[in-house]
Amino acid sequence: METISVSRLQHELEELLHEHRPDGQEGQVAEYIPALKQANPTHLAASICLLAGEQVQAGDVDIRFTMQSMSKVITLAMALMDCGEACVFEKVGMEPTGDPFNSIMKLEIMRPNKPLNPMINAGAIAVTSLLHGSGTEEKVERILSFVRRLARNPAIGFNEDVYRSEQETADLNRALAYFMKQYEVIEGDVEDVLDVYFKQCAIEVNCWDVARIGAVFANRGRDPETGEVIMPEHVAKICKTFMVTCGMYNASGEFAIRVGIPAKSGVSGGIMGVVPHCMGIGIYSPALDEKGNSVAGVRLLQSLSARWGLSIF
Numbered sequence: 001m002e003t004i005s006v007s008r009l010q011h012e013l014e015e016l017l018h019e020h021r022p023d024g025q026e027g028q029v030a031e032y033i034p035a036l037k038q039a040n041p042t043h044l045a046a047s048i049c050l051l052a053g054e055q056v057q058a059g060d061v062d063i064r065f066t067m068q069s070m071s072k073v074i075t076l077a078m079a080l081m082d083c084g085e086a087c088v089f090e091k092v093g094m095e096p097t098g099d100p101f102n103s104i105m106k107l108e109i110m111r112p113n114k115p116l117n118p119m120i121n122a123g124a125i126a127v128t129s130l131l132h133g134s135g136t137e138e139k140v141e142r143i144l145s146f147v148r149r150l151a152r153n154p155a156i157g158f159n160e161d162v163y164r165s166e167q168e169t170a171d172l173n174r175a176l177a178y179f180m181k182q183y184e185v186i187e188g189d190v191e192d193v194l195d196v197y198f199k200q201c202a203i204e205v206n207c208w209d210v211a212r213i214g215a216v217f218a219n220r221g222r223d224p225e226t227g228e229v230i231m232p233e234h235v236a237k238i239c240k241t242f243m244v245t246c247g248m249y250n251a252s253g254e255f256a257i258r259v260g261i262p263a264k265s266g267v268s269g270g271i272m273g274v275v276p277h278c279m280g281i282g283i284y285s286p287a288l289d290e291k292g293n294s295v296a297g298v299r300l301l302q303s304l305s306a307r308w309g310l311s312i313f
């Protein structure tokens with residue numbers, strides 16, 4: 001990896017933003033959660049949080065968006081801390097699926113009937129069901145306060161409209177969750193588990209928040225500014241490994257070859273990138289490809305990685 005000059009990185013990030021902004025035209029904003037339809041497909045933003053503390057940003061960095069599947073990394077880290085590895089991996093596997101993020105197919109044909117990994121919807125719902133807390137409110141509050149700590153932003157909350165919109169239309173996620181209840185992957189009230197899951201997906205952030213969160217993972221679980229341990233190193237390591245193998249769904253293999261950065265996308269168009277020992281990256285561009293990953297976001301990361309030699313491979 002090249003030594004990073006902050007002023008050059010700033011200049012080149014602005015150039016890349018300009019180059020990749022039109023790429024959004026080749027994608028489609030997510031529609032299956034109606035509230036996400038309102039996003040502007042021409043928006044593109046990138047923030048980089050270097051572990052040395054510098055902030056490099058370009059594009060529409062003031063836009064706020066919901067975490068969606070990026071939140072799955074956060075709840076995985078929490079479940080590993082709450083219950084330990086053995087308990088988490090009794091309920092979810094460690095393998096990529098090769099299927100879309102909301103697919104039910106493998107859940108039915110695999111024995112035992114547990115989700116293949118925590119980055120697909122079924123796996124993430126199962127992980128959320130493991131979180132400690134006496135009721136849905138306390139669980140949501142715990143997730144929010146963990147996200148606020150990771151991002152060092154006490155103002156982070158969740159978007160009520162996006163939450164309601166998903167709540168009202170989430171029949172597929174409901175089907176996954178009830179299926180898992182039947183096979184004892186999920187215990188307790190399914191609607192309560194789903195309520196926490198929809199709220200974690202609706203947590204609202206900007207690109208800088210995402211970059212800051214990524215930087216904690218890049219820094220092996222420690223706050224890059226204060227050195228405070230936010231999660232144990234082995235928890236950060238498991239999360240980063242899942243980001244490589246499953247973070248971009250059934251495009252994770254291609255992304256690993258072309259970009260080579262542990263990353264997690266969400267259907268809002270966000271991508272969290274983690275360059276170990278170096279930087280956290282937050283990207284936003286809401287027009288998605290057919291697998292649910294941001295078109296302009298993925299291409300921008302590809303250019304950035306090639307330019308600065310960021311691939312971990």
Ligand code: DON
Pocket residue numbers: 067068069070101102121166173201265266267268291292293
């Ligand atoms: O459960 C869902 O379908 C959404 N709340 C999150 C899915 C998602 O972000 C998939 N991403 N690419």
